[in-house]
Amino acid sequence: MNRRRIISWAVAFLALVACNEAGRLIAAGLHLPVPGTVIGLLILLAALLVMRRVPTPLREMTVFLLAHLNLFYVPAGVGVMAYLALVRQDLWPIIVALFLSTFLATLAAGLAFHWTAKFVRDDESGT
Structure with missing residues (x-):
């Protein structure tokens, strides 16, 4: 180089x-x-x-x-390993929060797509 x-x-x-x-x-x-x-x-x-x-x-x-994006995850992995005892202690709340937030984000994205598609469909039929 x-x-x-x-x-x-x-x-x-x-x-x-x-x-x-x-x-x-x-x-x-x-x-x-x-x-x-x-x-x-x-x-x-x-x-x-x-x-x-x-x-x-x-x-x-x-x-x-x-x-080389995977190298940016190394500090987060080291942080999880450093606090492994704390993560293990709160594992179930973490799992529930991850699944609930994923479900809510998916639901919000689906509703936003549905409303946008409805708005676009209504707009196209009005012209």
Whole structure:
């Protein structure tokens, strides 16, 4: 890998970090109930829409990060292992919460799709 490519990847990574940090600062500064990472992604999306393209170094960096996404789960796995006794003690409430939240999220997504489909169907028949 040549020096120019390494520098372009570093700049692309810094752009991703800058969007993330800008979103975090906006969310904290305005006391928004939205995570800063979501706002950072919206900032990145707006920038890409304005540019009307994805720069090659940014595309390469994101492909690299997505290819190695499993490494981002290592800290969470270490945290679970560190608190294994606590997890074991509260295993049933954790399992119930996981299944209940999954069921409610699936139900909410289904209802949202149903209402959206009904709205679109009504809108199409009215035109």
